[in-house]
Amino acid sequence: MPSFTSIYLGIIAPAATLIPITVGLWKFKELPKAMKVIWCYVIVAGVTNCLASIFSNSNNLPILHVYTVVEFVLLSWFYALVLPSKTLKRVILILAGLFIIFGFVNALYLQSIYVFNSNTRPVAALLLIVYSLLYLIASSPLEHQLRWSEIPANWANAGILIYFSAALSQFAFSNLVEAKAPHEVVLLIWNLHGTFVILMYILISISFYKCKK
Amino acid sequence: MQEITENIYVLVTLVMGGTFLLAVSFLLIHANNQNKILKQQQVIQQSELQHQKEIMGAIYASQEEERKRIGSDLHDSVGAALSSLRMVIESMPESAGTGLRSQCKEIIDRIIVDTRNISHNLSPVTLNLYGLPEAIEDLADVINNGGQFQVNIENQADESLAKLSRSTELSIYRILEELFNNTIKHSGGNQIAIRIWEEGNRLQLSYSDNGKGLKDLNNSKGMGMGMANIKNRLDVINATYTFSAPNEFRFNITCSIPIQ
Numbered sequence: 237m238p239s240f241t242s243i244y245l246g247i248i249a250p251a252a253t254l255i256p257i258t259v260g261l262w263k264f265k266e267l268p269k270a271m272k273v274i275w276c277y278v279i280v281a282g283v284t285n286c287l288a289s290i291f292s293n294s295n296n297l298p299i300l301h302v303y304t305v306v307e308f309v310l311l312s313w314f315y316a317l318v319l320p321s322k323t324l325k326r327v328i329l330i331l332a333g334l335f336i337i338f339g340f341v342n343a344l345y346l347q348s349i350y351v352f353n354s355n356t357r358p359v360a361a362l363l364l365i366v367y368s369l370l371y372l373i374a375s376s377p378l379e380h381q382l383r384w385s386e387i388p389a390n391w392a393n394a395g396i397l398i399y400f401s402a403a404l405s406q407f408a409f410s411n412l413v414e415a416k417a418p419h420e421v422v423l424l425i426w427n428l429h430g431t432f433v434i435l436m437y438i439l440i441s442i443s444f445y446k447c448k449k
Numbered sequence: 450m451q452e453i454t455e456n457i458y459v460l461v462t463l464v465m466g467g468t469f470l471l472a473v474s475f476l477l478i479h480a481n482n483q484n485k486i487l488k489q490q491q492v493i494q495q496s497e498l499q500h501q502k503e504i505m506g507a508i509y510a511s512q513e514e515e516r517k518r519i520g521s522d523l524h525d526s527v528g529a530a531l532s533s534l535r536m537v538i539e540s541m542p543e544s545a546g547t548g549l550r551s552q553c554k555e556i557i558d559r560i561i562v563d564t565r566n567i568s569h570n571l572s573p574v575t576l577n578l579y580g581l582p583e584a585i586e587d588l589a590d591v592i593n594n595g596g597q598f599q600v601n602i603e604n605q606a607d608e609s610l611a612k613l614s615r616s617t618e619l620s621i622y623r624i625l626e627e628l629f630n631n632t633i634k635h636s637g638g639n640q641i642a643i644r645i646w647e648e649g650n651r652l653q654l655s656y657s658d659n660g661k662g663l664k665d666l667n668n669s670k671g672m673g674m675g676m677a678n679i680k681n682r683l684d685v686i687n688a689t690y691t692f693s694a695p696n697e698f699r700f701n702i703t704c705s706i707p708i709q
Contacts, residue, residue, distance in 0.1 A: 377483040378486065378487065378490055381487070382487070383483075383487060384479075384481075397472050397476065398472045401468040401471065402468050402469035403465065405468065409457060409460075416458065417458035421458045424462070432469065
């Protein structure tokens with residue numbers, strides 16, 4: 237009988253992508269461009285989860301190397317759309333371009349594609365945390381005359397901020413933990429990570445649900 | 450150093466939990482602050498709106514006061530002067546010319562009637578003396594007597610009408626005047642229906658005509674002066690309104706007015 241961890245990490249957490257994908261599909265016509273980018277992001281996450289499951293018997297970490305770059309580019313695009321400053325938009329898009337190069341350099345020269353990409357993933361997480369905080373600084377309730385909870389992008393931003401903040405230390409020390417910690421503890425940390433991912437998907441689903449024409 | 454490395458997973462778990470809590474707390478505080486700012490802004494807007502309403506109310510009150518003064522001046526001085534003039538002409542000797550005398554009397558009589566009408570229009574006497582239901586009937590009679598329009602009134606709220614303040618009564622009267630005016634000038638119809646009833650502690654007033662209706666009623670930019678005036682008067686008495694187009698009537702406005 238499969239353990240709770242294998243069900244949670246192998247089925248529940250990956251399947252959670254279906255929640256935002258379904259809600260996004262249902263509300264697709266009402267989604268603004270920025271939310272459509274987030275919807276593309278959850279589609280990419282869903283496809284990546286499927287591929288990771290298919291190749292779960294072998295080392296599937298090369299998928300994560302590619303996913304990290306695509307994820308960062310899509311989320312950068314989202315922030316370039318929701319942030320009001322033109323300079324910031326330009327900086328975000330330039331950083332996204334540089335990150336693609338960094339991803340390739342890391343995979344080719346710095347880290348093996350068969351180990352966790354502890355160089356690129358924390359950098360991506362840090363930059364996304366900064367973007368998220370910039371969004372919070374720039375957002376004003378007076379612009380929309382709506383309560384915080386009624387602004388769709390707030391929910392998606394909250395999901396991104398919570399997930400990447402909480403998982404930052406895990407991304408940075410993943411290889412070290414893998415080497416030092418007992419297997420049960422590694423799984424516990426991954427369970428925790430899975431919970432944050434699910435929380436982010438739920439918050440993104442709420443952001444889709446809140447979209448109105 | 451050795452111990453720290455061995456316990457790295459504990460530290461990672463703690464940092465994960467800690468940053469999670471930090472991010473959530475930060476978001477909650479941010480959301481709370483944003484909601485507070487919004488609420489404060491709404492309070493300011495509300496008080497500005499209230500202030501505007503009060504100014505509007507004061508304008509209407511002084512306007513009515515001025516109308517009343519002009520009306521009574523017209524009635525008392527011009528009316529009285531014309532009556533005296535008529536008596537003078539009456540007392541003129543027959544030799545002055547019968548034709549001229551009767552012509553002068555005719556003109557003076559017409560001016561007296563016009564002056565009385567203008568004076569009553571400026572300050573509705575029926576409203577002052579007999580109250581709103583009678584004043585509405587009076588307005589309807591004037592239109593019915595014209596022969597071009599038929600006005601039907603269904604009043605089921607006499608008691609509620611009696612409870613209205615003087616300013617609310619005047620506002621309703623002026624709104625109806627404006628609506629009648631719109632129907633006569635622009636509607637192209639020939640029937641008007643007014644229904645008044647009570648719902649909860651609010652008075653409902655429905656006005657319909659079978660004319661060609663109005664476009665863009667909910668768009669304040671497309672409103673004419675008359676409709677904008679009606680809207681302002683309704684705002685001042687804290688009334689709400691809806692537009693609809695029932696079966697046979699192409700224009701309908703239903704006002705919901707709080708009873709004091």
